[in-house]
Amino acid sequence: MKKRRGQALVETALVFPFFLLIVIGGIIDFGFAFYNHLTLQQIVNNTAKYAAYNNASTIKTSEYANSLKPKWWEGNFSVYPAEPVEMKTGGKIYKVTLSYDCPAYTPFYKMMYKATNGAEYIKLYTSAAYKAPEHLVAPKSGDTK
Numbered sequence: 001m002k003k004r005r006g007q008a009l010v011e012t013a014l015v016f017p018f019f020l021l022i023v024i025g026g027i028i029d030f031g032f033a034f035y036n037h038l039t040l041q042q043i044v045n046n047t048a049k050y051a052a053y054n055n056a057s058t059i060k061t062s063e064y065a066n067s068l069k070p071k072w073w074e075g076n077f078s079v080y081p082a083e084p085v086e087m088k089t090g091g092k093i094y095k096v097t098l099s100y101d102c103p104a105y106t107p108f109y110k111m112m113y114k115a116t117n118g119a120e121y122i123k124l125y126t127s128a129a130y131k132a133p134e135h136l137v138a139p140k141s142g143d144t145k
Contacts, residue, residue: 022108025105025109028106032105043065044097073100076099078099078100098127099126104122
């Protein structure tokens with residue numbers, strides 16, 4: 001019995017660093033994915049608003065969205081601008097959808113994503129829709145507001 005006294009402590013000391021790497025790696029990867037999703041949501045909000053206020057074509061909408069994309073994003077970034085939809089009550093709605101392939105940063109999760117999805121990234125999608133204003137009033141030349 002005396003030989004087995006510290007066995008559980010030794011096993012815990014051997015396994016705990018790997019467990020800790022998996023947990024910390026998950027926090028890092030999903031934290032980056034969450035941050036990238038928030039960034040993507042802000043880009044799609046701004047792009048839909050731009051399209052609605054400027055009656056922008058799909059090409060201009062795509063160019064605007066690509067100009068907002070962070071330079072450090074290395075994954076695939078796709079813009080799906082929709083044509084304006086006429087509402088029954090009047091006016092147009094512009095809906096834009098964006099996607100981004102958020103890469104995994106830790107080797108364990110890269111391997112896990114590759115085994116489950118066939119790719120080493122998390123696919124992020126988000127959409128936004130804005131109604132084009134029906135009456136835009138330009139400020140008068142003497143107006144300071």
